[in-house]
Amino acid sequence: LAKTTQPISMDSYEGQEVNITCSHNNIATNDYITWYQQFPSQGPRFIIQGYKTKVTNEVASLFIPADRKSSTLSLPRVSLSDTAVYYCLVGQRGTDKLIFGTGTRLQVFP
Amino acid sequence: NAGVMQNPRHLVRRRGQEARLRCSPMKGHSHVYWYRQLPEEGLKFMVYLQKENIIDESGMPKERFSAEFPKEGPSILRIQQVVRGDSAAYFCASSHRDRSSYEQYFGPGTRLTVT
Numbered sequence: 001l002a003k004t005t006q007p008i009s010m011d012s013y014e015g016q017e018v019n020i021t022c023s024h025n026n027i028a029t030n031d032y033i034t035w036y037q038q039f040p041s042q043g044p045r046f047i048i049q050g051y052k053t054k055v056t057n058e059v060a061s062l063f064i065p066a067d068r069k070s071s072t073l074s075l076p077r078v079s080l081s082d083t084a085v086y087y088c089l090v091g092q093r094g095t096d097k098l099i100f101g102t103g104t105r106l107q108v109f110p
Numbered sequence: 111n112a113g114v115m116q117n118p119r120h121l122v123r124r125r126g127q128e129a130r131l132r133c134s135p136m137k138g139h140s141h142v143y144w145y146r147q148l149p150e151e152g153l154k155f156m157v158y159l160q161k162e163n164i165i166d167e168s169g170m171p172k173e174r175f176s177a178e179f180p181k182e183g184p185s186i187l188r189i190q191q192v193v194r195g196d197s198a199a200y201f202c203a204s205s206h207r208d209r210s211s212y213e214q215y216f217g218p219g220t221r222l223t224v225t
Contacts (some may be wrong), residue, residue, distance in 0.1 A: 043201045043216025100152035
């Protein structure tokens with residue numbers, strides 16, 4: 001599975017838009033990009049998945065440039081409850097094991 | 111529809127004892143995964159099971175650790191003769207095995223403390 005690199009931590013304030021970028025230079029043709037969110041003392045939760053261009057759901061948007069060597073998770077107007085660790089994963093759909101890095105720890109301040 | 115259930119949520123064992131962690135997948139899911147998370151680290155894959163079968167145990171330590179997913183009942187992760195280094199959060203996830211999705215549903219985890 002492709003290795004991913006993302007910032008260790010980010011700070012933001014309530015109401016701001018947060019963009020977390022993930023690098024995956026060795027992404028393969030069949031690989032998808034998936035983001036998970038983990039709150040303290042909880043299991044990870046699926047946020048969004050994409051292959052190319054842009055994907056949007058009720059929680060976030062995912063931007064993927066044409067070369068697919070990076071991706072950006074965008075969280076609109078964050079609130080305190082968005083404080084969590086965000087993991088970027090790259091792999092084929094249906095892959096049985098998820099490979100988690102250390103993630104990005106987002107802290108939202110009032 | 112209940113989510114993935116794990117019990118106990120917290121487990122304290124002394125060195126040398128056995129730890130049994132249970133996981134009930136979401137209704138309709140027949141695929142179970144176990145992950146371990148050390149403090150300040152990401153989750154590490156341990157094992158993937160289907161009913162009565164171990165599909166991938168490449169992340170399981172070779173000794174003291176075992177997992178099963180019987181035809182009836184929850185999946186069990188068993189750690190024999192626990193050591194302090196086994197202290198971690200153990201998460202179970204389940205999926206429907208739909209190849210159009212990459213989504214696994216995680217339980218709340220079991221926090222194992224070895225004293």
